[in-house]
Amino acid sequence: MTPRELALAALSRVHGYPGSVEQYTEAAFDKEPSLDKRDRAFVVHLVQGVVRWQIRLDWIIRQQVRFPFRKIEPGTLNILRLALYQIYFMDRVPDRAAVDEAVKQAGGPGRRHVAGFVNGILRHICRDKDAVRFPDPASDRERYLSVYYAYPPWLVTKWIRELGVQATERLLDAQNRIPERVIRANALRIDREGLISRLNDEGASSVPCACSPDGLRMADYRGAVNRLKAFAKGLFQVQGEAAQVASYLLAPREGDRVLDMCAGLGGKSTHLAALMKNRGQVVALDRDLGRLRGLVESAGRLGAGIVLPVVGDAAEGLSGLLRCGFDRILVDGPCSGLGVISRHPDIKLAKEPADIERLALLQKAILNQAVRLLKPGGRLLYVTCTISQEENEGVVEGFLREHQEVEREALNESVPPWARDLIDTDGFFRTFPQVHGMEGFFGALFHKRRP
Numbered sequence: 247m248t249p250r251e252l253a254l255a256a257l258s259r260v261h262g263y264p265g266s267v268e269q270y271t272e273a274a275f276d277k278e279p280s281l282d283k284r285d286r287a288f289v290v291h292l293v294q295g296v297v298r299w300q301i302r303l304d305w306i307i308r309q310q311v312r313f314p315f316r317k318i319e320p321g322t323l324n325i326l327r328l329a330l331y332q333i334y335f336m337d338r339v340p341d342r343a344a345v346d347e348a349v350k351q352a353g354g355p356g357r358r359h360v361a362g363f364v365n366g367i368l369r370h371i372c373r374d375k376d377a378v379r380f381p382d383p384a385s386d387r388e389r390y391l392s393v394y395y396a397y398p399p400w401l402v403t404k405w406i407r408e409l410g411v412q413a414t415e416r417l418l419d420a421q422n423r424i425p426e427r428v429i430r431a432n433a434l435r436i437d438r439e440g441l442i443s444r445l446n447d448e449g450a451s452s453v454p455c456a457c458s459p460d461g462l463r464m465a466d467y468r469g470a471v472n473r474l475k476a477f478a479k480g481l482f483q484v485q486g487e488a489a490q491v492a493s494y495l496l497a498p499r500e501g502d503r504v505l506d507m508c509a510g511l512g513g514k515s516t517h518l519a520a521l522m523k524n525r526g527q528v529v530a531l532d533r534d535l536g537r538l539r540g541l542v543e544s545a546g547r548l549g550a551g552i553v554l555p556v557v558g559d560a561a562e563g564l565s566g567l568l569r570c571g572f573d574r575i576l577v578d579g580p581c582s583g584l585g586v587i588s589r590h591p592d593i594k595l596a597k598e599p600a601d602i603e604r605l606a607l608l609q610k611a612i613l614n615q616a617v618r619l620l621k622p623g624g625r626l627l628y629v630t631c632t633i634s635q636e637e638n639e640g641v642v643e644g645f646l647r648e649h650q651e652v653e654r655e656a657l658n659e660s661v662p663p664w665a666r667d668l669i670d671t672d673g674f675f676r677t678f679p680q681v682h683g684m685e686g687f688f689g690a691l692f693h694k695r696r697p
Contacts, residue, residue: 249286249292275289299335301397303331303334325348344368417686425589428462432516444475445464461485461487492689495627498528499522499573501526502526503527503572504576505619507576509531516541530554531558541553561612571624572619572620578629583597584686586631586685589685602636606640622695622697627691631687646692654690657673
């Protein structure tokens with residue numbers, strides 16, 4: 247398959263769960279070994295870009311057709327989206343090349359009329375690219391923000407209600423930017439300065455993150471990090487800066503028994519192990535066996551020998567599975583992911599308002615299980631990667647009402663000096679892309695009273 251054919255095939259997977267497009271693309275790369283690094287980067291740029299800007303691209307298409315938009319066949323619509331993304335957002339691709347490739351994709355036996363339709367729309371747009379009419383920002387601000395920044399209307403309305411108009415517009419813009427790659431130096435094997443030197447030797451420059459003591463930004467490196475020798479030797483792990491900060495907030499001690507209740511691929515589990523200097527135990531719980539296999543692989547590569555994977559559902563029945571109490575528990579529960587849209591733009595298309603209510607109930611159920619496993623005097627950190635009051639403050643308030651044995655700690659009093667700017671006036675850990683230059687996270691710390 248050519249890069250554009252592969253991108254078109256990937257876009258047909260957009261309406262699955264968040265991340266499904268990335269997984270399909272990676273699997274397709276494995277089946278197309280002839281694609282070089284440049285072609286792969288082009289495919290990723292195309293797919294991510296179309297998903298990121300789909301709502302605006304569709305607005306442009308709607309202005310060109312004289313029949314109901316819904317009647318455009320999905321494959322043809324994705325061909326138009328791909329071409330328009332190249333025309334409006336990729337300066338290095340000539341308009342003529344984008345149009346010609348789209349016409350080729352639309353053609354084929356019995357599809358001459360489709361190719362003509364695609365050709366006519368795209369050439370008309372190219373003749374006057376700046377003639378797009380957006381909603382009036384003065385009379386219909388929410389609709390304008392939705393179309394111009396390409397976010398669903400319900401999300402724009404929600405954020406305006408919670409954050410205000412100006413902060414929302416800055417947030418929309420920030421989450422449309424292609425994120426820098428961030429990694430975490432594995433303290434079990436190397437310090438951050440040593441890792442910078444090793445990466446430089448491989449032609450992969452990096453600079454320290456502003457907050458996380460272990461974090462590095464690789465702004466200028468475009469290759470696959472898992473092909474670096476430093477990666478194979480377990481010197482670093484790909485992990486966002488806000489996620490790195492979360493492990494420090496839990497502050498595990500050497501010898502502690504720690505539970506990571508929704509461990510996933512183990513980014514935080516292995517970080518906790520490093521902070522504990524590989525002394526104690528980190529039980530990494532997840533209900534997905536496939537993710538735990540990935541966790542085991544990462545833990546082995548990083549030398550995180552105290553990480554113990556356990557298959558189980560964090561929302562129910564854990565008292566029979568885990569019978570010992572824990573000194574520290576991390577609940578990085580399933581959430582809407584509204585704070586990581588820059589990295590996963592398909593969240594814009596996959597999430598609905600009903601998902602937030604459903605996820606808030608799930609988060610409460612997981613916290614109810616966690617508190618039963620927490621030792622008296624122990625600490626519990628609740629973290630999300632979303633910007634949503636229902637999943638953040640709302641869950642915290644409900645949890646405290648139902649559990650008198652638990653008290654919330656204001657993080658202002660316990661965080662390291664480098665993290666103080668990430669704690670709000672209510673003592674919550676809170677990051678915003680447009681403010682802190684990292685993904686949008688929320689965190690609340692609790693401790694369990696002694697009898």
